[in-house]
Amino acid sequence: MTDVTNQTQMQEAQMGDYFALMKPRVMQLVVFTALVGLLVAPVGVNPFVGFVAVLCIAVGAGASGALNMWWDADIDAIMKRTVNRPIPSGAVQPGEALAIGLTLSVFAVVLLFLATNILAAGLLAFTIFFYAVVYSMWLKRSTPQNIVIGGAAGAFPPMIGWAVATGSISIESILMFALIFMWTPPHFWALALFVKSDYGDAGVPMLTETHGRTVTRNHILAYCLPLVAVALGLGFTSIGGPFYLLVAVVLNVWFLKGCFAIWKRTDVDSDADSHAVERRTFVVSIYYLFGHFGALLIEAILRAYGLTAWAGW
Amino acid sequence: MAIRVEHEIHTRRKGRNTGVFLLLVGMVGIVFGLTVVKVLGLTDVRQLERFDHVARPQLEPGAMEAAQQRADDAAAQGEASE
Known part of the structure; x- marks a missing residue:
């Protein structure tokens, strides 16, 4: 009896385990980009409605993370990086994760609709569907382009934030979407080049393993070039400005330089310096995304105070 | 059998129960x-009254004036026919 009780105590899920189902680290990016999408929009939003909207977007993203963990529990148990997740570790039962994922999805979408508008709620519903069904269930295990397609799910939050404020989709929100969408592949493939993964053991096709590292290097540069165009193009829309353009030029030169260096290298070069360039470019890619969205936010503040007039903007 | 206050499940699930409580309050x-x-x-703020699931024409803008106008027209027609 004591043994049974002890075992129950060990496997009792705590709030932290349920919170971990929602992939809190991914949620940080979602919250930040959704908030920027909302704040740079030309239409003001009541602060409380804005807070609830960002909360709904974060909960929706967390719900799709829970659904992803429910579906991928079998492969999470195989890979070292994911073996300690709540389901493979035994802290949370798969059925619980499914129930939490579905409940929070409905909760987030309905509340976002009631608080804001049907377009924002519809986009959130589509994002959850895209990540949980299109990416997790369908494409993740069937194509090495899974990172590219999965990136779309992570790219929707600023578009939803913009829709919360304006009730519409515009060139600005499409370019914010495109910025994250085009950034995701080089970001993850740079990581894949220096982290020894066990995706192969789990049956998940990753570009580095299905097509080789040289092809991955080509792909990184190939995605980086249109990414630069998108990032700079955003500077000429209504949410861009001199400050954003200045930051974007610096960040794009920095990132493009890294991607070009990755493309030029061979695996022998990479092994010789313990993948120093790949590691550095991966770190730069994180600064790159946060830098662009941070610059958009600062640009909006400067515009609100009329401080961009000096540049004749 | 009544659940004792000091039952171990109370301490074991304290974190979860507190979390659920806070979520509900939130x-x-x-x-x-x-x-x-x-x-x-x-x-x-009178717009709020229109969401009571029952049609209330008297709350529609201009409805009372239109009704009065129709009554006046009908009265005028009645007088003319006499």
């Missing part, structure tokens, strides 16, 4: 806050 706060914001955001 939910109530959000719904209350949204209600306040939405009501205060109405240009004419």
Whole structure:
């Protein structure tokens, strides 16, 4: 009896385990980009409605993370990086994760609709569907382009934030979407080049393993070039400005330089310096995304105070 | 058998129960806050009365004036026919 009780105590899920189902680290990016999408929009939003909207977007993203963990529990148990997740570790039962994922999805979408508008709620519903069904269930295990397609799910939050404020989709929100969408592949493939993964053991096709590292290097540069165009193009829309353009030029030169260096290298070069360039470019890619969205936010503040007039903007 | 206050499940599930309590309080706060914001955001707070699931023509803008006009017209027609 004591043994049974002890075992129950060990496997009792705590709030932290349920919170971990929602992939809190991914949620940080979602919250930040959704908030920027909302704040740079030309239409003001009541602060409380804005807070609830960002909360709904974060909960929706967390719900799709829970659904992803429910579906991928079998492969999470195989890979070292994911073996300690709540389901493979035994802290949370798969059925619980499914129930939490579905409940929070409905909760987030309905509340976002009631608080804001049907377009924002519809986009959130589509994002959850895209990540949980299109990416997790369908494409993740069937194509090495899974990172590219999965990136779309992570790219929707600023578009939803913009829709919360304006009730519409515009060139600005499409370019914010495109910025994250085009950034995701080089970001993850740079990581894949220096982290020894066990995706192969789990049956998940990753570009580095299905097509080789040289092809991955080509792909990184190939995605980086249109990414630069998108990032700079955003500077000429209504949410861009001199400050954003200045930051974007610096960040794009920095990132493009890294991607070009990755493309030029061979695996022998990479092994010789313990993948120093790949590691550095991966770190730069994180600064790159946060830098662009941070610059958009600062640009909006400067515009609100009329401080961009000096540049004749 | 009554559940004893000091049952071990109370301590074991304390974190979860506290978490659920806080989430429910948060939910109530959000719904209350949204209600306040939405009501205060109405240009004419009488619009709120229109959402009572029953058609109330007297709340429609201009409805009373139109009804009065129709009554006056009918009265005028009646007088003319006499």
